[in-house]
Amino acid sequence: xxxFKLGGVHPEENKISANKVIEVLxxxxxxxxxxxxxxxxxxxxxxxxxxxxxxxQLLAKSEGFIGANTHxxxxxxxxxxxxxxxxxxxxxxxxxIDVEDDEWDESIDRSSDIRYEINLSRLxxxxxxxxxxxxxxxxxxxxxxxxxxxxxxxxxxxxIINGVExxxxxxxxxxxxxxxxxxxxxxxxxxxxxxxxxxxxIGIENNKPDAINHLKSLCSKFNGxxxxxxxxxxxxxxxxxxxxxxxxxxxxxxKLPIEVGCVVNNAGTAFAVYEAVQKNKPLIERVITVTxxxxxxxxxxxxxxxxxxxxxxxxxxxxxxxxxxxxSGGPMMGKALNVLDIPVMKGTSGILIMxxxxxxxVVVQNCIRCGKCITVCPMGLEPYKLAQxxxxxxxxxxxxxxxxxxxxxxxxxxxCPAGRPLLDYVRLGKYEVGQIIRNRTxx
Amino acid sequence: MNLLTVSGSPHVHDKDxxxxxxxxxxxxxxxALLVSTWYFGISAIILTLISIxxxxxxxxxxxxxxxxxxxxVTDGSAAVTGILLAFNVPTSxxxxxxxxxxxxxxxxxxxxxxGLGKNPFNPALIGRVFLLISFPVDMTTWPIPRPFTTLVDAxxxxxxxxxxxEGLMKGETIDQLMAKSDTIHxxxxxxxxxxxxxxxxxxxxxxxxxxxGGSLGEVSAIALILGGLFMLxxxxxxxxxxxxxxxxxLAFTGILWMINPANYINPVYHLFAGGLMLGAIFMATDxxxxxxxxxxxxxxxxxxxxxxxxxxxxxxxxxxxxxxxxIMNAVVPLINKSMKPKRFGEVIK
Numbered sequence: 001x002x003x004f005k006l007g008g009v010h011p012e013e014n015k016i017s018a019n020k021v022i023e024v025l026x027x028x029x030x031x032x033x034x035x036x037x038x039x040x041x042x043x044x045x046x047x048x049x050x051x052x053x054x055x056x057q058l059l060a061k062s063e064g065f066i067g068a069n070t071h072x073x074x075x076x077x078x079x080x081x082x083x084x085x086x087x088x089x090x091x092x093x094x095x096x097i098d099v100e101d102d103e104w105d106e107s108i109d110r111s112s113d114i115r116y117e118i119n120l121s122r123l124x125x126x127x128x129x130x131x132x133x134x135x136x137x138x139x140x141x142x143x144x145x146x147x148x149x150x151x152x153x154x155x156x157x158x159x160i161i162n163g164v165e166x167x168x169x170x171x172x173x174x175x176x177x178x179x180x181x182x183x184x185x186x187x188x189x190x191x192x193x194x195x196x197x198x199x200x201x202i203g204i205e206n207n208k209p210d211a212i213n214h215l216k217s218l219c220s221k222f223n224g225x226x227x228x229x230x231x232x233x234x235x236x237x238x239x240x241x242x243x244x245x246x247x248x249x250x251x252x253x254x255k256l257p258i259e260v261g262c263v264v265n266n267a268g269t270a271f272a273v274y275e276a277v278q279k280n281k282p283l284i285e286r287v288i289t290v291t292x293x294x295x296x297x298x299x300x301x302x303x304x305x306x307x308x309x310x311x312x313x314x315x316x317x318x319x320x321x322x323x324x325x326x327x328s329g330g331p332m333m334g335k336a337l338n339v340l341d342i343p344v345m346k347g348t349s350g351i352l353i354m355x356x357x358x359x360x361x362v363v364v365q366n367c368i369r370c371g372k373c374i375t376v377c378p379m380g381l382e383p384y385k386l387a388q389x390x391x392x393x394x395x396x397x398x399x400x401x402x403x404x405x406x407x408x409x410x411x412x413x414x415x416c417p418a419g420r421p422l423l424d425y426v427r428l429g430k431y432e433v434g435q436i437i438r439n440r441t442x443x
Numbered sequence: 444m445n446l447l448t449v450s451g452s453p454h455v456h457d458k459d460x461x462x463x464x465x466x467x468x469x470x471x472x473x474x475a476l477l478v479s480t481w482y483f484g485i486s487a488i489i490l491t492l493i494s495i496x497x498x499x500x501x502x503x504x505x506x507x508x509x510x511x512x513x514x515x516v517t518d519g520s521a522a523v524t525g526i527l528l529a530f531n532v533p534t535s536x537x538x539x540x541x542x543x544x545x546x547x548x549x550x551x552x553x554x555x556x557x558g559l560g561k562n563p564f565n566p567a568l569i570g571r572v573f574l575l576i577s578f579p580v581d582m583t584t585w586p587i588p589r590p591f592t593t594l595v596d597a598x599x600x601x602x603x604x605x606x607x608x609e610g611l612m613k614g615e616t617i618d619q620l621m622a623k624s625d626t627i628h629x630x631x632x633x634x635x636x637x638x639x640x641x642x643x644x645x646x647x648x649x650x651x652x653x654x655x656g657g658s659l660g661e662v663s664a665i666a667l668i669l670g671g672l673f674m675l676x677x678x679x680x681x682x683x684x685x686x687x688x689x690x691x692x693l694a695f696t697g698i699l700w701m702i703n704p705a706n707y708i709n710p711v712y713h714l715f716a717g718g719l720m721l722g723a724i725f726m727a728t729d730x731x732x733x734x735x736x737x738x739x740x741x742x743x744x745x746x747x748x749x750x751x752x753x754x755x756x757x758x759x760x761x762x763x764x765x766x767x768x769x770i771m772n773a774v775v776p777l778i779n780k781s782m783k784p785k786r787f788g789e790v791i792k
Contacts, residue, residue: 006787011455168455240787253788325448336449358455359448365461365518366560371735372459375681380786382735402786410453417459418560424451 001206003231004244007378009411011234011332013207017171017291017298022179025303025315027099031074033306034086034094035059037346038135039142040066045095051078056105056282059095062130068143069133070095073284073304075103087309087328087335087345094343097306108281114182115278118190125194125277132276133283133346137268138162138237139329141347144273147263148194157261159192159200160246161270163215164230164237166205167330170350172287173267175300177204177211180271185215185222187274195263198224202267203246205232234332235409239264241378253405268349283346288312292353294320303344310340312351324359327352332410362419373412373422379405383412387425395436398429406430461559464730465519467679471670472526472725478653478663482588483534487659490534490541495525497545505554520559524548527567530660530721531765532574535586535599540578544570564772565732568765575765585656587640594631597639600656603716606644607708608761616705620644650715661721664714671724680728683740684747688723689714691748699756707756719751722764732772739775739782746771 036042041064047053053072060070076099084094104110120128130145150156165173177184188200204212206229216227228246235241240251242264249260257264265273268286275281284305291298296317303312309326313319319326319340327334328348344351373383381402389398406426413423479487502521506514528548532541548570556562575582587600601609610620624644630637645655653663661667674680692713699707713719727733727747734743747767754763 006785009457011457244787250788253786255788323447325450325454327452327454329452331455332453334452334454336447336452336454338447338449340447352454354454356448361450362456362458362460365515366558368461368464368520368560368730369733369735370464370730374735374784377784378787380784380789382784384735405786405788408452414453414455415457415459417461417464419456419460421451423453427451 001229001231002245003233004236004241004378006380007376007411008233008235008241009376009415010232011168011414013232014168014293015171015174015207016169016293016295017289017300018174018208020171020175020299022175022287022300022302025301025307025312027074027102027304028307028311029099030079031097031099031304031306032084032094032308032343033059033070033073033097034084034092034343034345035070036092037070037086037141037305038068039140040064040068042093043067043070045081045093047078047081047095049078049081052076053078053097054103054105056108056284062133062143066143066146068135069131069282071133071282071284072097073306074099076100084342085339087337087342087348089335109279114186116186118186118193118277120277122194122196125190128277129194129273132281134269134272134276135283135346136266137272137286137346137349138266139333139347139349141345144265144269147265148191150195150258150263154258155261156195156197156258156263157199158247159188159195159197160242160262160264161188161200161202161267162237162239162242162264163202163204163208163211163267164242165208166232166234166237167332167334167350168234169291169352170289170330171291172289172300172349174208174211176271176287177208177267178214181211181214181218183274184267184271185218185225186278187270187272188225189222190273190277191265191270192224200225201228201246202226203228203230203236203242205230205236207232235378235407235411238378238407238409240407253402286346286348288344288348289350290316290353291350292320292355293358294322294355295353296320305346306343308341308343309337309351312344313340313353320353320355322355322357323353324356325354327354332414333408361421364420365418367418367420370417372415372417376411376415378409378411379407381405383422383426384420386429387420387422390425390429390432395429395432399433399436403429403433461518461520464679465523467674467677468523468725469519469526471673471679472530472660474666474669475530475660475663475721476526478666479534479659482654482662483586483659484589486534490532490536490538490659491526491529493538494529494541494545495522497542498522498525498528498549501546501549502554505550506558510554510558515559518559521549524553524566524570527660527725528570530725531567531571531658531718532582533585533657534659535584536574536581540574540581543577544574547573560731562731563775564769565726565729568726568769572765572769588654588656588662590654591631591640594634595637595640600640600643602656602761603644603650603712604755604761606642607712608755610642611706617708618705645716647711647715650712655716658718658721661718664720667720667724674724674728680724681737681740683737684728684733684744685723687741687744688727688747688751689719691745692719692752695749695752696756713752713755717755717762718764722751722768723747726764727768727771732775734775734778734782736779736782736784738784739778742778742782743771743775746774
């Protein structure tokens, strides 16, 4: 069975919610919708305080090529326009809505019929994906239409769909592939049409045999889509590692997947693309796993963007007594939250609650030069050295040691027997090297 | 509500620790200690225990009273140094000399560089070499192992590498040496009591199982290989260094033997008669003092192998493992600098 070669680790999978059917989360009374939920230029808010909005109505318009629209996931009144610290930790503008009823924009097809026929042309598809505010739902929230506009001189050969879900605990993509597989496959066909490729590979780790079998059974209905079961190994869901695993090509350092003729999209994104193109539905909700060892009712929720994290936790049986950490995302790459009354966003794949005991880091000891961080680094870097360079603030050398290649998967710190905060230091190095490069290009 | 903990990812750890690694090494060393106890008696265990206690005590005292930091002896690294030091001396070594060795190993080779992880040289080997240079007679006086003690009057005997080196230096050929040894074997089998074991070269079986003269922990190849396999399984060591090291010694001495079997003993003796197994499996693989990348480990292993053979055959000492590893320890920073792991996306297809 295929997997990537270099490095990787095997964290405990803990897919507690793997058998939980996706439930629809009841609407909240108040909601707060951050309007810049993507990588790229901030959007401009197009509604005013006091305005009445419908579900699917545009709240903020994207500015620039790399940007995404934000639509209202709720109907009701705009109570205020303010800023909020979102799950990324940055303060950003947001639209606050007092939710009333659930009135949808008429243009959205809310029927449960599955629409197979793809009527739009390539450019219409890309434009629709842009208008509907679709971003990468794996977590990076990169605007999807940008990936579909293949730059001059490059050619996409194969579309790779990321159904790996290598993060422990998370099951949102798993459930989506299982329950909405057909729609997702249509989404994949739409993406193939937009990219003008005739081959798509869906990579799924073999700890989800039910999803693999389900999608395989659907393959006969769709042309050119192939299911590729992968051996479980973290971080297989990282773009470059997935490409290596699925088609055995290595994206060169500092380059994008298109360099080797690949475009990667998340399984959740493919589903969102289906809804946008076939149902005219903007990205206003997504599947979010709420889980943790002490969570009473681990679940997979179809939640509207802008619902507060605490509402999701309440639905899952409330915050456990011994909670130490609440993480947006998975345990390997997720962000720890300091407050819970912040909204879930387009990139929120899960809410993970860890006990106090699990939240403690291990004691830091001297580096014993065991080299485990090197063995597990999927990018072939030397994390111990990058960390040392940050400690002594030698960022020039960090740059030549390719600190910017780091994908922040956390395998090094996960495995370090001396418990050293390697990734903390590497992140610092990445930030400082980024500054150095910016200053250099300014001159 | 309690305050939430906030920290950077990753939020989980695989629970491997320095302690687990060090105690894993200790477990891997136990078979060799047991075999040694069988052949040399209870003194093997006593000497090892004293060495462990001494190393831990020195580390504790130095950290507490000299460096004034929190003692970290529970990490198990001092215990490993203690066992390895004891393994590198004859069981007949006077206790006070062993204590001097422990002080040099822990005090000079480890703590003066900043403790665990900072030492450039393997502490136990520094301790051993210090003792070898300071007390050359005591350090090369090997007790006679169990099956021969009742057959021989002398209480000490030579190591096979020593016998061979001495004989070759006198101008004898390998064949003559082996013939001399064979007559001793025959005499022993017939039950004759001998005055001493000079000129005796043990059989392959004895070398493999451990019934030969030598340092406490180096005699039993099979026990050391078992320990090595355990460490491989637990991923405490990787195959690179032992395979490169032992392979190089085998290839180098094999070539010499094929060219001129009259002057060069067959490579099996080089593998099992001295400290190669202990060195290649436990000493050269010390994480702190060996290279970080697989490529680097292979270069380092080959270097250790070449130096070991050079010293054994053309050097002043019959045994070269300790010196070879220490010399290669000094090269490790250079190896780390030039032998980088293969980067992802470095080679464009």
